[in-house]
Amino acid sequence: MNGAVREWLDERVPLADLVGALRHKTVPHHRYSVWYYFGGVTLFLFGIQVGTGALLLLYYRPSAAEAYESVQFVVTRVPFGWLVRSIHAWSANLMVAGAFAHLFSVLFLHAYRRPRELTWVSGMLLLLLTLAFGFTGYLLPWNEVSFFATRVGTDIVATAPLVGDFLVRFMRGGADVTGATLTRLFGFHVAILPAIATALVAFHLLLVQRHGMSVPPSVEQRANGDPSAVRQMPFLPHFLLRDLFAWTAVLVVLAGLSTFYPWELGTKADPFAPAPAGIRPEWYFLWAFQTLKYVPPSVVGLNGEFVAAAAMGAGALGAVLLPFLLRGTPRARRAVVWVGLGVLGFMAVMTSLALTEGAP
Amino acid sequence: MASDVSGRRNILNWLLGIWGGGVFGSVLYPVARYLVPPEIAEATTRTVSAGSAAALPPNSGRVVPFGSQPAIVIRTPGGELRAFSATCTHLDCTVQYRADLQRIWCACHNGQYDLTGRNVEGPPPRPLEAYDVNVRDDEIVIARRS
Numbered sequence: 030m031n032g033a034v035r036e037w038l039d040e041r042v043p044l045a046d047l048v049g050a051l052r053h054k055t056v057p058h059h060r061y062s063v064w065y066y067f068g069g070v071t072l073f074l075f076g077i078q079v080g081t082g083a084l085l086l087l088y089y090r091p092s093a094a095e096a097y098e099s100v101q102f103v104v105t106r107v108p109f110g111w112l113v114r115s116i117h118a119w120s121a122n123l124m125v126a127g128a129f130a131h132l133f134s135v136l137f138l139h140a141y142r143r144p145r146e147l148t149w150v151s152g153m154l155l156l157l158l159t160l161a162f163g164f165t166g167y168l169l170p171w172n173e174v175s176f177f178a179t180r181v182g183t184d185i186v187a188t189a190p191l192v193g194d195f196l197v198r199f200m201r202g203g204a205d206v207t208g209a210t211l212t213r214l215f216g217f218h219v220a221i222l223p224a225i226a227t228a229l230v231a232f233h234l235l236l237v238q239r240h241g242m243s244v245p246p247s248v249e250q251r252a253n254g255d256p257s258a259v260r261q262m263p264f265l266p267h268f269l270l271r272d273l274f275a276w277t278a279v280l281v282v283l284a285g286l287s288t289f290y291p292w293e294l295g296t297k298a299d300p301f302a303p304a305p306a307g308i309r310p311e312w313y314f315l316w317a318f319q320t321l322k323y324v325p326p327s328v329v330g331l332n333g334e335f336v337a338a339a340a341m342g343a344g345a346l347g348a349v350l351l352p353f354l355l356r357g358t359p360r361a362r363r364a365v366v367w368v369g370l371g372v373l374g375f376m377a378v379m380t381s382l383a384l385t386e387g388a389p
Numbered sequence: 390m391a392s393d394v395s396g397r398r399n400i401l402n403w404l405l406g407i408w409g410g411g412v413f414g415s416v417l418y419p420v421a422r423y424l425v426p427p428e429i430a431e432a433t434t435r436t437v438s439a440g441s442a443a444a445l446p447p448n449s450g451r452v453v454p455f456g457s458q459p460a461i462v463i464r465t466p467g468g469e470l471r472a473f474s475a476t477c478t479h480l481d482c483t484v485q486y487r488a489d490l491q492r493i494w495c496a497c498h499n500g501q502y503d504l505t506g507r508n509v510e511g512p513p514p515r516p517l518e519a520y521d522v523n524v525r526d527d528e529i530v531i532a533r534r535s
Contacts, residue, residue, distance in 0.1 A: 177482050177483070177497060180480070180481040180482060181480040181481060181482060181497055181498075183481075184480040184481035185480060187481075195425075198425065198426060199424065199425055199426075202426045203426055203429065205457060205458075207457075209426065213426075300454075300457075300459065300483075301452055301453065301454045301459045301483075302452060302483065303452050303459075303461075303475065303483045303484060303485030303496065304477075304482040304483050304484075304485070304495060304496040304497050305496060306496045307496065308482075308496050308497055318498075321480070321498060321512065322498045322499060322511070322512060324512060325512070326479075326508075326512060326513065326514035326515075327514065332514065333512065333514070334479075334480065334512075
């Protein structure tokens, strides 16, 4: 019976070809191999986001009058609603962390080199998309903190010359952060961004399959410049099982965090209440938030916020285009490591300042 | 003969391009316009009641709706009533009165304004817009300056 079903399927679906290809696939095995798992972990968390997001959709109501109450209903009345919401929130944070770990490991292992330039570009776009998911999802519970975070976040683009006002209206669905903003960001969060992300993930994975895992230059050198001399591990089952083990470990951490530190809902947003003391954004935006505190109102005659936002935008653009800006020399690679460490250090210092600084 | 064929092929390519461009443009234009929300004319609020004057002791403040925007009414330690827009000129957060600092304070990025609404500390680039304050019986009435 089993054989007959398999035969029937084989005739119609090229499963055997796929499994055959995977059986031949190998993964380089060396001292930095552990960093290969972060892309898969990020993908796993993305899957969790899709699943829990779909579940939340069954109860969530995207309007200013009902959003907060509907989330409250999910976490207080729906069986396991608190767990589903908590997992969605925690997994979002872990996914950002996973994506950043993946980015910096790819950067420090120089995996962006030819022919993987477009893998890097699509990965960077996916990271920016992940942050956009975070930003658009943040407002959806319609609580006090998310309301002001969205006001600040959308107002930063207002400082852009010529198109600033247009962009703010585009993001807010009007002049202010209102129910129209909530509906709009909801649409972005559950339809537009997932559509783009799915296409980009497919492209990214296709390229990863096409080119295989990159071998770091230092490992390549040790193998006398011959990448095929580097020890390999079969993908099926060795690497896949390790991947699954990593995913299980992440799931355990996620379940622990979601159960013992359930994500708070806070108080409902009130457009006529002052911003609460101690307000701050999610940890992955803290470095930018702290930097904004130090930027003076005016920098060389230009709006300070605009200068800061333009500098961050230029940095992001430079990061996306990194493989095209570099020459393939060891010196350029060393420079990349130092600049990468500098950026990491800056983010770490600004984040810790934001965490330790109290209100006056 | 050969150039005749490539000439015809060129024309066909052009026609295909125009066809494709036309379809693409006729889909993209309405979608792009759809994404931009329409301007909705708002009735501009000129005057608004900001509650009881007696209930606002010296060295305190209150945030009230002014049309669709928040406004802040403060009573200075000297007893004088003043009103400003409560929208921080830095990045749009809503400010509050800090009795301990005797200043108007924004919790988001630690911007501070003095009791005349002037930006005196932190990142705010401009003073808060000041409103006129009148008291009718016990009711505070704030009005936009013309």
